[in-house]
Amino acid sequence: MTIDSKIQVRNVNVYYGNAQALYDVNLDIKSKEITSLIGPSGCGKSTFLRCLNRMNDVIEGCRVEGNITIDGENIYSKDKDPVLLRARVGMVFQKPNPFPKSIFDNVAYGPRIHGLAANTTELREIVENSLEQAGLMDEVKDRLNESATGLSGGQQQRICIARAIAVSPEVILMDEPCSALDPIATARVEELMGNLSINYTIVIVTHSMQQAARVSTRTAFFHLGHLVECDETNKIFTTPNDKRTEDYITGKVG
């Protein structure tokens, strides 16, 4: 279990001021696999996701307790730079949020600030390679200098994924990445996730159980700030262990 787990979460409690949002969460996230986080609104999925790249640090009044390691390194230790961590652990949000700049500049942004390219040729390579991996190259290769905001919603989301990939992350976090997309654009992004999971560890929050079932190998169910269970997706959707999971995924009230 621990051998191929990329991320280990131990006894994590999260508070917003006095309000506790997560209670003693323990979870192992496996390397190069897709893990889905599901659960009712407000159960703490996004809060949990933000723990994994210390995005909670930037939220006023948010306090994270416990231990989270990636490849055995404590990501909350004093000597860790959160900015570097966020390059290793990229994030894609619910609403596609490209900068109002060219397609090229959107993807080049990360490599530029992290100094990943020695010259413009290298930068171009990184951008093109990221667009390729995001399955977008064919669609945008003739208009790299046009504004990214002129693309369709699905394309914008894939630009955001390309932007996350451009800094060579190890982990990609996605918070409801398809909730603003139509079924076709969603299918494209889901297929993309499948391809990316060959090289990246992916954690996705989704409110669509069908999506969790389609894309992920493992699914974790959160309820009222507790991680109720995490198991193989197939197990969760056929024979969950916990009644709370059963009631949630079948749409029942107690």
Added chain:
Amino acid sequence: MSEHIVSSYDEEIKELQGQVVSMGGLVEKIWIDAIESVTTASDEMALKVIDADKHIDNIELEIYTKAMRLLALRSPVASDLRTVVAAMRMATNLERLGDHAKNVARREKLINPDEHKEVIILLLRMYEMSLSALQQAIDAYRSPNLETAETIRANDAGIDELFNSTLAIVLKLMEPNNPPLQTEALASLLFVAKSLERMGDMTTNIAEIIIFQETGAFPTEERVRGGQVGLMESQQSRQ
């Protein structure tokens, strides 16, 4: 049991299960009639059975249509998914149970209930065991009962043993110099015995479907087959 937030969903699932239960009732009835047609040599009853089987076939299709609709529109998961899959498997088994009752009724004309009493007595014993198991199985489906389901699985060996005894007796009675009609009657009795033995198997399938529906497990433990395994051994392997 918790209620779905969308109440019509609950109703659809209950309706599906209700239809399976009433199909089960028809299958019990068709078997009672099929055996009665043989024991009373009633052509009329036999025809009634053949007709009832067509009706049962149609109900299977109705259950499939309803189940497909639920799968397509509700995307059931977990216990709901198992319930819908179980209903479909139930319908398939019940339909085949109906077929076997029809096969029995088709033999009615060829069997004289006043001859080969010793065979008929064995058939009636198989029938009592199989019918009682079927009735219990339908009940255990109506209000899910794992204990009953396990008992039904365990008891099937008894029906298999009776089948083997019947087979032995019938083979002994099939003298080479019997008149052809006599042999045909004996073969018919054997077909009836085989259908009763299959009835036991399908009832065991129903028990396993109930276990699957309730637990998600597919019972894997090899069922003990009477005749192939001695009674002593079979009792040991159960422990």
